[in-house]
Structure formats: C-alpha cells, structure tokens
Amino acid sequence: MSAIPPGSTIGILGSGQLxxxxxxxxAQLGYRCxxxxxxxxxACDVxxxxxxxxxxxxxxxxxFAGQVDAITFEFENVEPVAIAQLGARVPTRPHSLSLDIARYRVAEKEWAAQIGGRTAPWRGVSDLPSLETALADVGAPAILKTTLFGYDGKGQARIDSPADATAAWSEIGSPVLEGGFPAILEGRxxxxxxxxxxxxxxxDGATVAWDVPENLHREGILATSSVPxxxxxxxxxxxxxxFAVAMANKLGHVGVLTCEFFATPDGPVFNEMAPRVHNSGHWTIEGAVTSQFENHIRAICGLPLGSTTLTGAAVEMTNLIGADAGRWPALLGEGDAHLHLYGxxxxxxxxxxxxxxxxxR
Structure with a gap:
C-alpha cells in the first residue's frame, strides 16, 4: 500500500479543537487540511x-471527497454509512467499523468481551419497563446512559435506587433508536x-503506545492527565x-485508538473507547517525541510511526474549562507552561x- 505523500490534502470531518x-x-509534515x-x-482557523x-x-x-487525498475524523458522531461511502472514493481512516463500534455503547461492551476484557455489569435498555428489569439484574447504584451521542458526562443519569428509574429515563430524554437499544444501564x-x-x-499493522496517563475528572469532564x-x-x-492493541487489531483500525479504564482491585475495567485522538493524549504534544496528532497523520497517510518516548521525567496536562481560559496571561508568565488556546x-x-x-525534566 503506497504512502500518501506530503503536499497532499487531508480531509477532516469535524471542526473542533481535535x-x-x-x-x-x-502542516508540520507538509500536508494541507x-x-x-x-x-x-x-480547526478552520488553521x-x-x-x-x-x-x-x-x-x-x-x-x-468533498473529490477534493482531498485521504479522510479522517475528529469525533464519533458521524454516521458510519457516510464513512463507508467516502471510503469507496478515497482512503478513509479509520474505517466505518471502528466508528460503528465506538459510537454504540452496547457494541463496545460486546467487543470488549470478545477479546477478554472486563467491563462493568450492564444491560441494554429499550424502555422504562426494561430499565426496571435491568436494575433488578444489575442492581443500584448504577448509571443510565444513552447508547449514542454521549460525551463529557452528557446523556447520563445516576440511579441510586430503583425508585429513581422513571426520573432517570426522563433525564436522558427517553431516546428512540431503530434496530438497537437506545440506552444502557451500567453497574457501579x-x-x-x-x-x-x-x-x-x-x-501495515504496526502499533505504538504512549505511557499511560492517569486521569482526573470533575463533573464528568477531564480535568488533568498525568504521566507517569x-x-x-x-x-x-x-x-x-x-487489550487496546488487541482491540485495534481486531478492528483493523488505522490511526489513534483510545481506551479508557477504571483501575480496580480486580484489574483494569474497560469503560469506553474512542476511534480518534483524545483529550487525555494532549500532553503528548510536548511530552512525547511524537504526539498522538502527528502519529495519527502518519498512520492515515501510510507513513512509519514515530517514537512515543517521553521528553521529560513527568508530564501533566490541565484542561482550561470555561472561565479558566482567562488565566492565560499568568500562564504565559510561567517558564514551564505550554499554553494551547483553541480560539x-x-x-x-x-x-x-x-x-x-x-x-x-
């Protein structure tokens, strides 16, 4: 499979910070986007x-596909059928299977089980009566989540006891999904x-992995990622x-794949995956020899992957959320702070x- 050379144009679905x-x-590798x-x-600014x-x-x-030499995406909320159609005209990486599995939480759990991963106890939920049945099986406390379109704590409702079922179902919007479960109940x-x-x-199937970041969330949003x-x-x-490498291989994935885990007394418990670059990998821009973003571009263009070795003894990335961005003058005054504002x-x-x-260092 020939590489897509510098000077070519990469199409990106999504205009956010990723x-x-x-x-x-x-751009650093000579590509246009x-x-x-x-x-x-x-993304449009650059x-x-x-x-x-x-x-x-x-x-x-x-x-759009006729104007680019390869296509990738920066988030999951794109229809897999669109990715498949684009892939018939131009190299589209990752392909539609990775997107299809990652965006549907029931499929994530099923695939995780197939490769021997641990997950929280879970049940697919189609309506309020099935939620009540699922609660009897899984127990409470639990989390009710939409199976599609959730991120940063959105599309979720906590259930502390079976009496919370009706309110939780209303909170996530009583979603409708053709041909599958609209919601999933996950035990604590x-x-x-x-x-x-x-x-x-x-x-070519070659894989690299970065040092594992430990993540701290506040109100469902990633606050910090720290390495080691x-x-x-x-x-x-x-x-x-x-597990993550096995998942990438099973999917035939090309590009960055992120798997989130809970560390438990029984070992790592798989939570969810993202078939793309991820917020918890932002530290790699300065903290690794090759960032997650550069290696993703290398991968989708068929280039050799770069080293993921740390550039220092320890790295910490802190998200600037809401009014936190107003601290930028003070952050610029710090000698060791690498500031990224998204515009x-x-x-x-x-x-x-x-x-x-x-x-x-």
Missing part, C-alpha cells in the same frame, strides 16, 4: 479550506483511579495496553477552551 491540532500536526463540518470551528455541510448530505460529502464500578491507553496502528501514572495504575498498564470566543461553563501542559 481537528485543529490534527491540522497543525499535518480541508475541514468538513456543519459549522465553522477552531486549515487550508473549509466546506460547510451536514454529515448526512451525501452529495456534499461526495464532492469500585475503582481507585481512572486512566487511558492511547495506541496508534499503521496501515501512580504505582497502582502502572501495575495494570501492561494488561490494559495489550473559541465564548467561555461557557463546561466548555473546553484550551489546555496547558507542563513537562518536568
């Missing part, structure tokens, strides 16, 4: 071109830390990394405005 950082990494999204966003269009607009997507996992494994797989992780997490890193103009509560990374 697309922005992918476009920056692509063309963004396709329903509306302009941070890209060579932008096409505004809906993700289900087949004629517009087909025209007793864990002492959260961490993620970020791997990248090339077109604590000793209890590191004790589970090898098993979790082997968003409205600092709403819960909105990721940027991040700052500190590398300790």
């Amino acid at each position: 697309g922005r950082m992918l476009a920056v990494a692509a 063309h963004i396709y999204a329903p509306e302009s966003g941070p 890209a060579a071109a932008f096409t505004q269009g809906a993700y289900d607009d087949s004629p517009a997507l087909y025209a 996992v007793d864990f002492f830390a959260e961490f993620s494994v970020i791997v990248c797989r090339g077109t 992780a604590s000793a209890p997490v590191l004790a589970q890193a090898e098993e979790a990394t082997a 968003k103009h409205e600092a709403r509560p819960g909105r990721k405005m940027g991040h700052v990374t500190r590398v300790r």
Whole structure:
C-alpha cells in the first residue's frame, strides 16, 4: 500500500479543537487540511479550506471527497454509512467499523468481551419497563446512559435506587433508536483511579503506545492527565495496553485508538473507547517525541510511526474549562507552561477552551 505523500490534502470531518491540532500536526509534515463540518470551528482557523455541510448530505460529502487525498475524523458522531461511502472514493481512516463500534455503547461492551476484557455489569435498555428489569439484574447504584451521542458526562443519569428509574429515563430524554437499544444501564464500578491507553496502528499493522496517563475528572469532564501514572495504575498498564492493541487489531483500525479504564482491585475495567485522538493524549504534544496528532497523520497517510518516548521525567496536562481560559496571561508568565488556546470566543461553563501542559525534566 503506497504512502500518501506530503503536499497532499487531508480531509477532516469535524471542526473542533481535535481537528485543529490534527491540522497543525499535518502542516508540520507538509500536508494541507480541508475541514468538513456543519459549522465553522477552531480547526478552520488553521486549515487550508473549509466546506460547510451536514454529515448526512451525501452529495456534499461526495464532492468533498473529490477534493482531498485521504479522510479522517475528529469525533464519533458521524454516521458510519457516510464513512463507508467516502471510503469507496478515497482512503478513509479509520474505517466505518471502528466508528460503528465506538459510537454504540452496547457494541463496545460486546467487543470488549470478545477479546477478554472486563467491563462493568450492564444491560441494554429499550424502555422504562426494561430499565426496571435491568436494575433488578444489575442492581443500584448504577448509571443510565444513552447508547449514542454521549460525551463529557452528557446523556447520563445516576440511579441510586430503583425508585429513581422513571426520573432517570426522563433525564436522558427517553431516546428512540431503530434496530438497537437506545440506552444502557451500567453497574457501579469500585475503582481507585481512572486512566487511558492511547495506541496508534499503521496501515501495515504496526502499533505504538504512549505511557499511560492517569486521569482526573470533575463533573464528568477531564480535568488533568498525568504521566507517569501512580504505582497502582502502572501495575495494570501492561494488561490494559495489550487489550487496546488487541482491540485495534481486531478492528483493523488505522490511526489513534483510545481506551479508557477504571483501575480496580480486580484489574483494569474497560469503560469506553474512542476511534480518534483524545483529550487525555494532549500532553503528548510536548511530552512525547511524537504526539498522538502527528502519529495519527502518519498512520492515515501510510507513513512509519514515530517514537512515543517521553521528553521529560513527568508530564501533566490541565484542561482550561470555561472561565479558566482567562488565566492565560499568568500562564504565559510561567517558564514551564505550554499554553494551547483553541480560539473559541465564548467561555461557557463546561466548555473546553484550551489546555496547558507542563513537562518536568
């Protein structure tokens, strides 16, 4: 399989900050980027071109594919059928199977079980009566989640007792999904830390993995990622990394794949996956020889993958959420702070405005 040479144009579905950082990494390797999204966003500020269009607009997507040499995406909420259609015209990586599995939580759990992974106890839920039955099986406390379109704690409702079932079903919007479960009930996992494994797989099947970051969340949103992780997490890193590599191989995935885990007394428990670059890997821009963004570009273009070795003894990435971005003058005054602002103009509560990374030598 021949490589896509520098000077070519990479199409990115999605205009958010992940697309922005992918476009920056692509430019450093000599590629241009063309963004396709329903509306302009941070990625458009650093890209060579932008096409505004809906993700289900087949004629517009087909025209877009004719202007680029490869396509990737920065988030999961794109219809897999659109990815499959694009892939028939131009190399589209990762392919539609990775997207299909990652965006549907029931499929995630089923695939995890197939490769021997641990998951929280779970049941698919189709309506309020089936939620009540699932609660009898899984027990409470538990979390009710939509099977599609959830992120950063959205599309979730906590259930502390069976009496909360009706309110929880209403809270997630009583979703409708043709041909599958609209919601999933997950039993509580007793864990002492959260961490993620970020791997990248090339077109030749070669894989690399970064050091495992330990993640701290606040109100369902990632606050910090730290490397090296604590000793209890590191004790589970090898098993979790082997799982993530096995998942990438089973999917035939090309590009970055992220798997999130709970560290528990019984070992790593798989939570969810993302078939793309991930917030918990932002530290790799300054903290690793090759960032997750550069290796993703290398992978989808058929280039050799770069080293993931740390550039320092320790790295910490902190998200700047909402009004936190107003601290930018003070952060610029720190000698060891690498500031990334995403160019968003409205600092709403819960909105990721940027991040700052500190590398300790």
